[in-house]
Amino acid sequence: MSNKLLLAASAVALLTTSPAFAAEDVNLESLHAEIQAMRQAYESKIEQLEQKVETLSAQQSQTAAQVTAIEPAAGENVPPATSKRRVSDNSFNPEIGVILQGKYQSFSETEGEFAGFAIGEEAERGQEGFGIDETELNFSASVDNLFRGSATIALHEHGGGTEVEIEEAYVETMALPHGLNAKAGRFFSELGYLNSHHAHADDFADRPLPNRAFLDGNYGDDGVQISAVLPTDFYSEIGGGVFRGNDFPGGGADGNDIGSWTAYGRVGGDMGDNASWRLGLSTLQVDGAERSANEGAVTFNGDSSLYIADARLTYAPTGNAKDQEIILQGEYFYRDEDGTYNDTDAGTGIVAYDDNQSGWYAQGVYKFHPQWRVGTRYSQLYAGGVPAGLAGSALDDEGHDPWAASAMIDWSNSEFSRVRAQFNREELSGDNEDNQIILQYIMSLGAHGAHPF
Amino acid sequence: MRFFSLLIAVAGLLCAAPSGAFAKINVFACTPEWAALSKEIGGDLVDVYTATTAHQDVHHMRAKPSLLAAMRKADLVFCSGASLESGWLPILLQKAGGPNVQQNTIGWLMASDFVQKLEVMEHVDRSMGHIHPEGNPHVHLNPHNIPVIAEVLSERLFLIDMNNADAYEANLSSFKSKWEKAIAEWEERGAALKGRNVVVYHKSWSYLTDWLGMNIVASLEPKPGLPPTTAHLESLLQSLKGKEIDAILIAPFENEDAALWLSERTDIPALHLPYTIGGSDNADTLKDVFDETLSMLTKATP
Numbered sequence: 001m002s003n004k005l006l007l008a009a010s011a012v013a014l015l016t017t018s019p020a021f022a023a024e025d026v027n028l029e030s031l032h033a034e035i036q037a038m039r040q041a042y043e044s045k046i047e048q049l050e051q052k053v054e055t056l057s058a059q060q061s062q063t064a065a066q067v068t069a070i071e072p073a074a075g076e077n078v079p080p081a082t083s084k085r086r087v088s089d090n091s092f093n094p095e096i097g098v099i100l101q102g103k104y105q106s107f108s109e110t111e112g113e114f115a116g117f118a119i120g121e122e123a124e125r126g127q128e129g130f131g132i133d134e135t136e137l138n139f140s141a142s143v144d145n146l147f148r149g150s151a152t153i154a155l156h157e158h159g160g161g162t163e164v165e166i167e168e169a170y171v172e173t174m175a176l177p178h179g180l181n182a183k184a185g186r187f188f189s190e191l192g193y194l195n196s197h198h199a200h201a202d203d204f205a206d207r208p209l210p211n212r213a214f215l216d217g218n219y220g221d222d223g224v225q226i227s228a229v230l231p232t233d234f235y236s237e238i239g240g241g242v243f244r245g246n247d248f249p250g251g252g253a254d255g256n257d258i259g260s261w262t263a264y265g266r267v268g269g270d271m272g273d274n275a276s277w278r279l280g281l282s283t284l285q286v287d288g289a290e291r292s293a294n295e296g297a298v299t300f301n302g303d304s305s306l307y308i309a310d311a312r313l314t315y316a317p318t319g320n321a322k323d324q325e326i327i328l329q330g331e332y333f334y335r336d337e338d339g340t341y342n343d344t345d346a347g348t349g350i351v352a353y354d355d356n357q358s359g360w361y362a363q364g365v366y367k368f369h370p371q372w373r374v375g376t377r378y379s380q381l382y383a384g385g386v387p388a389g390l391a392g393s394a395l396d397d398e399g400h401d402p403w404a405a406s407a408m409i410d411w412s413n414s415e416f417s418r419v420r421a422q423f424n425r426e427e428l429s430g431d432n433e434d435n436q437i438i439l440q441y442i443m444s445l446g447a448h449g450a451h452p453f
Numbered sequence: 454m455r456f457f458s459l460l461i462a463v464a465g466l467l468c469a470a471p472s473g474a475f476a477k478i479n480v481f482a483c484t485p486e487w488a489a490l491s492k493e494i495g496g497d498l499v500d501v502y503t504a505t506t507a508h509q510d511v512h513h514m515r516a517k518p519s520l521l522a523a524m525r526k527a528d529l530v531f532c533s534g535a536s537l538e539s540g541w542l543p544i545l546l547q548k549a550g551g552p553n554v555q556q557n558t559i560g561w562l563m564a565s566d567f568v569q570k571l572e573v574m575e576h577v578d579r580s581m582g583h584i585h586p587e588g589n590p591h592v593h594l595n596p597h598n599i600p601v602i603a604e605v606l607s608e609r610l611f612l613i614d615m616n617n618a619d620a621y622e623a624n625l626s627s628f629k630s631k632w633e634k635a636i637a638e639w640e641e642r643g644a645a646l647k648g649r650n651v652v653v654y655h656k657s658w659s660y661l662t663d664w665l666g667m668n669i670v671a672s673l674e675p676k677p678g679l680p681p682t683t684a685h686l687e688s689l690l691q692s693l694k695g696k697e698i699d700a701i702l703i704a705p706f707e708n709e710d711a712a713l714w715l716s717e718r719t720d721i722p723a724l725h726l727p728y729t730i731g732g733s734d735n736a737d738t739l740k741d742v743f744d745e746t747l748s749m750l751t752k753a754t755p
Contacts, residue, residue, distance in 0.1 A: 048618075145555065148547065175552040179525045229525045229549040235518030237548075268518025273506055276517040314515070318508035321515065323708050370680040370708070414678055415540075416579060445579075450544045453517045 094141035094149075095447030099200045101134045101440065108435040114209075115429035116383020116397025117357065118293035118300065118341070120216030120248040121158045125206070125426075125436070133157045134199045136167065140449065147171050152198070167198075168220060179229030181239075188220045189262050190227065190239055191282045192308035192331045195219055201451050203327065203365045205422045205438040209379035209404050210333040210359030214306055216248035219284060221260065235268040235278070245286055249304045249335075252290025260286040268453070273319040278453060280310045294345070298394050302339010302353070308332065312453070323370050330362035343393035351389035358382045363406075371413065377406040402428040416444045478613055481523055481554070483532035483542065484511055485730035486593040487564065489739045491531060493628045494607045498617050502527075507732035510706040511537055512583075512678075516544035524549040527560070528613055531606065534563025535570065535590035559612050565590050567605050568598040571659045583678025593729070595660035596636050596743055600629050635740055642747050649699045649754050652689070652721065654681075654707040657728065661746065670698060673711045681711035690718055699754040704728040722753050 105128050112125040126133060132155060140150035154167040170185030188196045194211050195218055207217050227239025243250075245259015253259040264282035271277065284306040291300045309332045316325040336356040342348060361379035368374065383397035390396055404427070410420035424436035477500045482488035488503040495501070502523040505511050511533070514520075524530070524545040532538050546555065554560035570588025577586045592598050607625040611618045647666035651658070654673045662669050671693065675685040693715075701712045701723045709723065716723040726746050727736035736742045 145557075172547070174547060175550070175555045177551050179549050179551075181548060227548075229521055231525060232522065235522040237521070266518075269522070270517070270519040273508075276515075276519065278518050314517070318706075319506065320509045320513070320706050322510040322513040322706070414579075414583060450516060450540045450542070452544050453515050 092141075094139040095449075097138040097140075097447040097449065098445040099134075099136045099138070099198075100132075100443040100445065101136075101200060102130070102132050103205065104130050104439040106437045109432055111429075111432065112426065112434060113294075113394070113429055113432070114213055114381065114402050115400045115432075116386075116395060116402070117213045117381065118298035118343070118394045119213055120293055121295065122156070122217035122248075123212035124158060125434075127157060127160065131157050132162075136198065136200070138447075138449070140447070142174065143171060146173060146175055148174050167218075179231065179237075181227045181229075183225045183227075183241075184223070186220060186222045187225070188218045189225065189241060189243070189284070190264050191215070191219055191262060191284055191306075192280065192333075193278075193310040193312055193329060194331065197452075200442050200444070203329075203363065203373075203375050204377055204406055204408050205420055205440045206406075206424070208331075208361035208363070208377060209381050209402060209428075210331065210361055213357075213359060213381055213402075214249065214333050214335055215284075219247055219249070221245065221247040221250065223258075223260075225262070236266065238263075238265045240264065245289065248293075249284070249291060249306065250286040250289045251292055251300075257288075259288065260284060274317060275313060275315045275319075276453065277313045278311070280308075282308045282310070284308075289339075294343075294394050297345040298341065298343045300337070300339055300341050300353075301350075302337060304339075305336045307334045307336075314453075321367070323367075325365075325367040327365045327367075328363070329365075330360065332358070332360040334358045341390055341393070341395055343390065343395065346390075346393040348390055348393045351387055353387060353390065353395070355384035355386070357384045371411055373410050373412075375406075375408045375410075377404075377408075379404050379406075398430050400427075400430040402426075404428070416448060418442045478528045478610060479526045480529045480531055481527035483530075483538050484593075486739060486742070487531045487533070489730050490599065490603055490606060491529075493739070494603055494621055494624045495610055496620060496624050498614065498620060499610070507705045507727065507729045507736075512540060514538075514541050516541040516548075520545055521549045524554075525551075527551070527554050529560045529562060529609060530554045531562045531564070533565055533590045533592060535565040535587040535592075536585045537565075537590035553613075559609055562606060562609055564598070564602045565592045568592050568595075568601055571663055572656065582674070582676025589656055589659045591657050592660055594658065595664040596632070596639065597664065598660065599739065600632055603628055603632075631740075635743065639743055639747050642751055646750055646754060650697060652693070652698055652701045652712075652715070654701075654703050654712060657704045657707070658702050658726075665750075670696065673701075673715070680708070686711060686715060689715065693719060693721075700724045700750065702726055705732040724749050724753055726750075 105126055107125065107128055134154060136152050136154040138150065138152045140148065143149050149171045151169040152167045154165050156163045156165050166186060168187045170183055170187040172183040173181055176182065190196050194202065194207065195215055211217065221243035223241050223243030225239060225241030227237060230236040230238065240263035241261065242258045243260045244255055245253040250260050262282065262284050264280060266278060266280040268278035286304040289300065289302065289304055293300065311330050313328045314325060334356060338354045340350045341353045342350045359381035361377060363375060363377035365373055365375035381402040386395045404424055406422060406424045408420055408422035410418050412418040420440045422438040424438065426434040426436060428434065477498060478495060480491040480495065480499050480501045481504065482491055482501055483504045485503055485507055488501045491499055491501045504520055504523065505514055520541065527550065532542060565588065570592065573588035574584060574586045577584055603625055607621045610621045643665045650668045650670045651662065652671045652673065653669050656672065656677060658669065671689055673681045675682055698721045701716055701721055703709050703712045703723055703725050705725065705728055712723040715721065725733065726749055727733040727742050730736055730738065730742060733745060736745055
């Protein structure tokens with residue numbers, strides 16, 4: 001019985017693999033012998049296979065054991081046996097990382113208003129003197145073999161008070177096929193270059209003007225984001241998300257509806273061994289926002305569409321960024337808004353608004369020593385035209401385009417510590433000539449996650 | 454039962470065989486040594502992407518776009534592990550890695566998981582500098598580790614692509630016999646190096662010196678991961694006086710300035726060892742790396 005089945009299978013096998021063979025005069029006897037031989041060969045193969053799977057799984061559990069039970073190197077002080085004992089409840093604790101950030105800021109002007117823009121509270125220039133703005137606490141760990149979770153709690157200072165804020169709290173997939181990824185919770189959206197990064201990873205002590213004016217530092221909202229790295233030889237990725245629409249430039253979302261959505265596309269690659277680049281386009285669309293800005297004085301109701309183009313280039317001799325590196329980076333922002341503005345400070349009442357604003361920044365950072373870097377940055381904003389009803393309000397730039405120029409130098413003793421000095425010249429409105437000095441430290445305790453490109 | 458599984462195996466072969474060309478296994482190798490080993494064992498059946506060159510410090514790489522694109526295609530991720538690639542590999546894995554290359558899967562092969570690691574630390578603190586609590590990750594520089602890792606690699610290739618099991622096994626055994634012969638030759642040539650003292654830039658050489666019985670008497674880095682300082686070099690200069698030191702070892706990705714500074718003042722030769730494939734003009738294969746390393750070391754220690 002079983003031989004008949006085998007015969008049939010083998011006949012099919014022979015027919016499909018080598019049609020020429022079928023034409024020959026097949027001797028049943030020899031075919032039978034051949035099948036016997038095949039059968040023996042495969043049985044031994046299967047035995048081998050089973051054995052290998054066994055060895056491999058043994059190896060893996062052995063590896064896991066090695067990772068947990070650290071073996072003392074031969075000849076070195078052998079710790080007492082008790083110190084090898086593990087408290088099993090702790091071994092699954094999440095990785096905990098603390099970023100300690102502190103700043104000393106000094107400004108020559110008392111005011112820092114953006115001509116022609118109504119801004120959120122994170123866009124303000126911060127408070128003078130000492131502060132621990134952006135100190136953050138991060139927990140992250142694999143949830144299981146499919147998900148990874150991360151939560152970041154940050155300190156923000158505005159108006160003289162310190163607020164504790166859930167900056168990010170999300171889960172993301174680890175092992176989806178086809179380069180797919182899904183992320184859910186509260187997180188910094190993939191928009192342009194800087195938005196998805198935490199401030200401690202920035203090359204300057206403050207965000208450039210357009211990120212402050214258009215995204216209030218970071219756009220981080222509650223929602224879901226899907227992305228896919230595409231199967232191309234060079235790097236390409238597309239993605240997008242839907243959100244509550246509550247974070248600046250959104251606001252006032254009641255959560256009944258999707259308040260905003262994002263989409264992005266990126267390409268990137270290498271130029272030889274020395275240089276790498278990335279280009280991206282992205283958009284953030286907020287529908288029916290009720291946004292409050294300028295400390296509650298200005299409200300915007302309506303639709304806000306933001307488009308961003310970003311570019312980044314890194315160059316290091318032989319591609320070895322350890323000793324020397326140049327990083328060039330820039331983003332262009334364009335925002336189209338359709339709705340109404342109301343500036344209660346200027347007493348404009350509700351005025352219809354349909355116009356656009358734009359802005360950009362460009363920066364270069366040069367690492368000239370393993371521990372030292374210098375950088376320079378220029379950022380510029382262009383407020384749109386204003387309807388007559390908004391003349392003299394926060395939306396009226398009075399013929400001035402805000403700009404800022406920065407220079408910084410930083411020193412990193414190790415990859416976990418950085419001290420920075422930065423000088424800014426900001427002319428954000430007509431009569432404003434603000435010279436700023438910022439001294440900053442950024443220190444990382446405990447787990448320190450990898451940074452994206 | 455046996456027969457049933459046999460039938461399944463035959464059916465599986467039938468499905469796969471007529472298409473003839475099984476797509477090559479895409480290996481994402483973090484470093485040139487693992488890329489070279491993949492080609493030795495996988496031969497024409499693997500397509501190997503090498504993420505870094507000998508002139509790049511693997512620890513300081515970024516999760517750059519080209520690496521994401523390569524990870525997207527990977528069937529096997531082959532790296533050193535022990536945190537050497539921790540600054541970028543996790544991001545590649547999260548963003549672009551498929552289900553078959555995640556940690557603890559067949560497609561995730563960290564070489565240092567399978568060999569006896571040196572410098573494993575029980576108690577660590579960041580004030581000790583940049584150290585790897587799991588142990589020193591530069592495991593490929595002890596040639597005895599290579600066949601151990603090659604065996605694991607061939608098993609992984611076998612499990613990913615069973616159709617070509619014979620080829621992987623044949624490649625492994627021919628590589629192993631070639632390698633055993635080479636080791637015997639290197640050990641004969643290297644016997645004179647036993648007990649010799651060297652200065653290193655970073656602990657990149659621990660497995661090499663451990664294998665050859667050489668002693669590392671000092672590091673140019675004041676702490677692992679921190680660049681050499683004048684003060685540290687001055688104190689080294691004092692402490693090395695009167696000691697018999699044969700060489701200062703520099704890897705291709707390490708800054709040579711400090712080594713040359715010390716070399717000038719002490720007459721200890723600074724040796725630019727290849728460290729891995731591509732680390733010198735002649736280091737084209739794994740065997741070349743050891744051949745050249747042995748030649749340079751023995752030349753420096755007459």
